[in-house]
Amino acid sequence: MLHLIQVIDPESCEVVEMHQEEIKQITPEEGWMEEDPGEILSSVLKCIQITCEKCVKKGIDINRIKGVGITNQRETTIMWDSTTGQWLHNAIVWCDNRAAGLADRYIQMTPTQRKDYFQI
Numbered sequence: 005m006l007h008l009i010q011v012i013d014p015e016s017c018e019v020v021e022m023h024q025e026e027i028k029q030i031t032p033e034e035g036w037m038e039e040d041p042g043e044i045l046s047s048v049l050k051c052i053q054i055t056c057e058k059c060v061k062k063g064i065d066i067n068r069i070k071g072v073g074i075t076n077q078r079e080t081t082i083m084w085d086s087t088t089g090q091w092l093h094n095a096i097v098w099c100d101n102r103a104a105g106l107a108d109r110y111i112q113m114t115p116t117q118r119k120d121y122f123q124i
Contacts, residue, residue, distance in 0.1 A: 006026055007024060007025050007044070007047045007051055009022060009023055009052055010022040011055060011059055011064070014070075020062070021059050021064070022055060023058065026047075027040075027043055033102075035100070035101045036101075036102050037099055037100045038094035038095060039094060039097055040095075042091075044082075079098040081095065
């Protein structure tokens with residue numbers, strides 16, 4: 005998986021600068037997919053830092069950046085201790101299927117018995 009940071013000119017909608025970092029996938033069992041939360045955080049910070057450095061080299065004043073958009077890989081989930089802020093486990097990536105059997109049981113309880121029943 006990749007983390008990507010882009011700086012976009014709001015007038016032209018052109019990408020001014022960008023940087024991306026690859027994240028290692030952890031597969032403890034077949035069908036399971038996880039990522040290290042520490043690696044996620046450090047890759048995002050590194051992408052921001054390098055993108056800002058590239059902007060400065062181009063003469064772009066990074067203090068004029070007005071907004072930041074952040075997204076993740078759909079339903080990737082990280083749980084952390086609310087007191088310490090430390091994550092409790094690796095991130096469970098959206099395509100992990102360890103709970104597929106449980107999801108299938110709940111889907112069978114819906115009126116349509118289709119997984120898109122829960123979509124808005």
